[in-house]
Amino acid sequence: xxxxxxxxGIGWRPEIADAVxxxxxxxxxxxxxxxxxxxxxxxxxxxLRERGVTVVPHGVSLGLGxxxxxxxxxLGALAERVAALGSPLVTEHIAFVRAGGPxxxxxxxxxxxxxxxxxxxxxxxxxCENVRIAQAALPVPLAVENIAALIxxxxxxxxxxxxxxxxxxxxxxxxxxxxxxxxxxxVNRGEDPAxxxxxxxVEAIAYVHVAGGFERDGxxxxxxxxxxxxxxxxxxxxxxxxxxPPGVLLERDENFPEPADLEREVAAIRAAxxxxxxxxxxxxxGQWEPPPAAPAPEVPEATRQRLGLxxxxxxxxxVAGTPVPEGFDRVRMGVQARALAAKRADVxxxxxxxxxxxxxxxxxxxxxxxxxxxxxxxGYRRDALEFAAELLRAGRPGDGACHRRLERxxxxxxxxxxxxxxxRRVLLRRG
Numbered sequence: 001x002x003x004x005x006x007x008x009g010i011g012w013r014p015e016i017a018d019a020v021x022x023x024x025x026x027x028x029x030x031x032x033x034x035x036x037x038x039x040x041x042x043x044x045x046x047x048l049r050e051r052g053v054t055v056v057p058h059g060v061s062l063g064l065g066x067x068x069x070x071x072x073x074x075l076g077a078l079a080e081r082v083a084a085l086g087s088p089l090v091t092e093h094i095a096f097v098r099a100g101g102p103x104x105x106x107x108x109x110x111x112x113x114x115x116x117x118x119x120x121x122x123x124x125x126x127x128c129e130n131v132r133i134a135q136a137a138l139p140v141p142l143a144v145e146n147i148a149a150l151i152x153x154x155x156x157x158x159x160x161x162x163x164x165x166x167x168x169x170x171x172x173x174x175x176x177x178x179x180x181x182x183x184x185x186x187v188n189r190g191e192d193p194a195x196x197x198x199x200x201x202v203e204a205i206a207y208v209h210v211a212g213g214f215e216r217d218g219x220x221x222x223x224x225x226x227x228x229x230x231x232x233x234x235x236x237x238x239x240x241x242x243x244x245p246p247g248v249l250l251e252r253d254e255n256f257p258e259p260a261d262l263e264r265e266v267a268a269i270r271a272a273x274x275x276x277x278x279x280x281x282x283x284x285x286g287q288w289e290p291p292p293a294a295p296a297p298e299v300p301e302a303t304r305q306r307l308g309l310x311x312x313x314x315x316x317x318x319v320a321g322t323p324v325p326e327g328f329d330r331v332r333m334g335v336q337a338r339a340l341a342a343k344r345a346d347v348x349x350x351x352x353x354x355x356x357x358x359x360x361x362x363x364x365x366x367x368x369x370x371x372x373x374x375x376x377x378x379g380y381r382r383d384a385l386e387f388a389a390e391l392l393r394a395g396r397p398g399d400g401a402c403h404r405r406l407e408r409x410x411x412x413x414x415x416x417x418x419x420x421x422x423x424r425r426v427l428l429r430r431g
Contacts, residue, residue: 007030008027009026009207011251017042024263029055031057036081041202063096063098064092064134069302078139085427091145094127095117099311109316110377111376131144131167144167147187149189154326154327155327169203176208177209183232193235197238210248212226212232341368358405370387
């Protein structure tokens with residue numbers, strides 16, 4: 001199936017909704033699927049759709065690279081968003097986001113972030129089966145994204161390009177190539193983005209992500225909160241010299257600049273694509289026809305278990321303080337662990353903005369101390385409630401007025417079923 005050409009787009013976020021609506025030359029937008037309610041679409045998205053602007057949902061929680069098969073409820077929710085937005089395709093990530101559970105006889109842990117999978121034959125077998133399951137459940141073509149990584153798995157058997165090529169060849173899935181992530185992996189893992197692009201089936205590219213970040217102590221952080229650097233634009237130009245991407249999109253999630261600055265970044269992206277196209281020889285992206293799918297045997301349980309145990313060991317080290325698995329760089333694992341905790345604090349502050357308001361400057365230190373002792377086992381809203389409960393159990397904050405405000409906030413949200421038992425436990429502990 002030939003995908004429609006998307007053109008130039010930007011990631012739609014509530015904070016910049018007005019600027020996106022007014023921005024000239026925006027052909028399409030991408031929304032985080034989990035942040036979109038099918039029955040209550042923001043008016044800004046409704047107006048964009050009425051103008052003919054394509055909206056693509058971008059999932060972040062399926063965990064297609066995890067040891068478990070994709071959750072049916074998550075797949076159903078993603079399909080609902082596709083239908084509500086009238087989208088021509090849907091995207092997700094080649095990553096794992098949780099680990100543990102019955103297969104590993106350990107608690108389920110949530111990363112709250114996209115973590116890299118080991119590029120091994122075992123992982124490829126599991127990923128291919130998971131992608132096929134997702135493809136069968138979704139009403140439109142699926143494209144999967146390469147992710148940025150701070151850590152590298154020991155004993156990998158393939159390069160990123162080889163891994164993606166085999167994935168596409170075996171499943172017919174499309175690719176969402178993030179050139180900023182290629183730059184991140186160049187700095188953090190020494191991987192040449194030109195070599196990765198040379199190994200890819202570029203004709204299978206559905207669209208391209210472009211984003212900014214920053215470097216600290218030799219580590220590149222894919223922040224989506226900084227301007228797009230020249231090095232990322234150069235990779236985009238190199239990609240555009242090989243394939244005419246059906247779509248290119250600017251991602252920005254935080255530290256939103258003035259609308260004029262966003263427009264300049266979009267213009268720089270257009271210029272980088274045009275510079276690559278001027279070199280000639282680019283094939284048309286999005287016109288790739290997948291080969292007929294051959295029957296694939298079910299992945300043996302032993303394969304999923306091996307991957308599950310390895311991922312649970314890594315995630316437990318990152319969020320629960322267990323020893324770093326053999327072969328991993330301890331310094332980089334520490335950087336990743338701190339980054340996960342910091343992101344967790346940031347997202348909880350967004351989903352529960354009353355917490356930093358009540359706790360003031362003490363919010364961040366208190367949350368990071370809590371995160372060090374309490375791995376996230378559910379979503380961010382549950383995390384916010386349990387953080388507040390932990391403070392109340394400890395008799396904090398010490399200021400009486402703040403304490404009463406926090407208690408009222410918590411009771412308003414945790415007092416109703418199914419959290420009455422937790423409310424009683426907190427109040428009894430305080431008594």
